[in-house]
Amino acid sequence: MMHDALSSSAFGSLSLGLAGFHEWTKSLFFFSTGASSQATHTENLFMYIMWINIVSFVALMGLIFYFIAKYHRGKQSENYQVSVQHNTPLELAWSIIPLIIMVPIFYYGFTGYLDKLSAPADAEEIMVSGQKWNWTFSYRNGAQPRGDQVMLTKSNYPVPQFIVPAGRPVKLIMSSKDVIHAFYIPDFRTKMDVIPNRYTSMWFFPQPLSEQDKSKGGRLHTVFCAEYCGDYHSEMAAQMKVVSIPEFEATIKQWTDYNPVDDLLKVGSMVYTAKGCNSCHSISGDKNTGPTWKNMFGDTHEYTNGESGKLVDENWLRENILYSQKRIMKGYPTSMPNYVGQLTPLEVDALIWYIKSLSDKTKPADLEGGKKTVKQYKEEAKSKGSSN
Numbered sequence: 001m002m003h004d005a006l007s008s009s010a011f012g013s014l015s016l017g018l019a020g021f022h023e024w025t026k027s028l029f030f031f032s033t034g035a036s037s038q039a040t041h042t043e044n045l046f047m048y049i050m051w052i053n054i055v056s057f058v059a060l061m062g063l064i065f066y067f068i069a070k071y072h073r074g075k076q077s078e079n080y081q082v083s084v085q086h087n088t089p090l091e092l093a094w095s096i097i098p099l100i101i102m103v104p105i106f107y108y109g110f111t112g113y114l115d116k117l118s119a120p121a122d123a124e125e126i127m128v129s130g131q132k133w134n135w136t137f138s139y140r141n142g143a144q145p146r147g148d149q150v151m152l153t154k155s156n157y158p159v160p161q162f163i164v165p166a167g168r169p170v171k172l173i174m175s176s177k178d179v180i181h182a183f184y185i186p187d188f189r190t191k192m193d194v195i196p197n198r199y200t201s202m203w204f205f206p207q208p209l210s211e212q213d214k215s216k217g218g219r220l221h222t223v224f225c226a227e228y229c230g231d232y233h234s235e236m237a238a239q240m241k242v243v244s245i246p247e248f249e250a251t252i253k254q255w256t257d258y259n260p261v262d263d264l265l266k267v268g269s270m271v272y273t274a275k276g277c278n279s280c281h282s283i284s285g286d287k288n289t290g291p292t293w294k295n296m297f298g299d300t301h302e303y304t305n306g307e308s309g310k311l312v313d314e315n316w317l318r319e320n321i322l323y324s325q326k327r328i329m330k331g332y333p334t335s336m337p338n339y340v341g342q343l344t345p346l347e348v349d350a351l352i353w354y355i356k357s358l359s360d361k362t363k364p365a366d367l368e369g370g371k372k373t374v375k376q377y378k379e380e381a382k383s384k385g386s387s388n
């Protein structure tokens with residue numbers, strides 16, 4: 001009895017000390033606490049490999065210096081020892097001991113990987129699409145993020161914010177529209193390639209919200225693209241917000257449509273990121289894959305089919321957004337997709353107002369129509385007998 005109590009308390013404080021030490025060393029390598037349930041698995045495996053490295057480095061360097069001291073030629077006569085041919089115990093030892101040390105890396109690496117691949121059946125599925133240089137998201141009810149634009153970096157490159165439910169498994173089904181990207185959530189210690197013409201998936205279990213998270217309305221995590229994909233690769237990011245399940249449900253319901261009190265200009269700026277136009281068009285004047293939207297309205301465009309001096313007005317915008325492939329601007333690639341069937345009439349109108357507002361040629365009075373709210377727009381559309 002006494003012996004038991006003694007040994008278990010000694011062991012208890014030893015393991016507590018070890019656990020504390022483990023947490024402390026972990027904090028030297030990870031700049032945030034792992035915010036998904038599988039993060040700990042990755043962290044522990046990382047630390048295991050780290051300790052193997054540290055111990056073998058010290059052992060190896062120690063042996064090198066020991067051998068230098070012990071076997072250096074010095075004043076000895078040239079009485080070399082003949083090279084040893086075999087030493088079976090030694091050879092067995094250097095095969096078996098590393099094997100025992102390495103097998104856990106394989107075992108935990110492989111089971112952890114399999115676990116990250118196979119999501120629970122009740123996981124919340126979110127479609128993720130990568131393209132140069134933006135992420136777009138779509139929920140099970142067809143909703144797309146409608147949040148405000150988020151600026152993560154100092155440049156003028158807004159990134160989307162999307163939401164995931166806290167305490168419910170989340171599965172991302174991912175694909176790329178162009179080159180290989182990778183969806184990387186450092187706080188979750190998880191990353192997966194996003195590949196054209198194929199779906200890859202990953203899942204995670206966002207940790208429940210703390211009281212502090214709740215007071216802030218959710219917890220934010222940053223997502224990066226982790227596969228070099230061109231000029232604006234470093235701007236290809238997203239912000240993930242972990243929210244409560246009721247808030248998640250309410251928000252994706254709201255995101256299936258635009259807020260009735262928002263005006264068309266605001267909707268246009270949301271469509272710009274939600275539909276990924278921002279991945280090819282800047283609003284700052286910088287040239288990207290496509291022409292900047294700054295001062296596009298009222299400008300004239302030249303096309304590879306010989307059409308030239310075409311004035312960019314509302315109708316021209318509408319036609320060339322919906323049927324982009326009909327004509328290609330000189331000096332640009334053919335990569336803009338046709339958007340017919342992809343955008344609602346409301347979204348097209350809102351985009352046109354938004355592009356119009358970005359031009360110096362537009363006078364404030366010309367923008368009155370863009371101040372119409374979504375509600376007014378829909379009522380007008382109804383009275384004209386067309387659906388939105």
Ligand SMILES: [Cu+2]
Binds near residue numbers: 130133227229233236
């Ligand atoms: Cu990328």
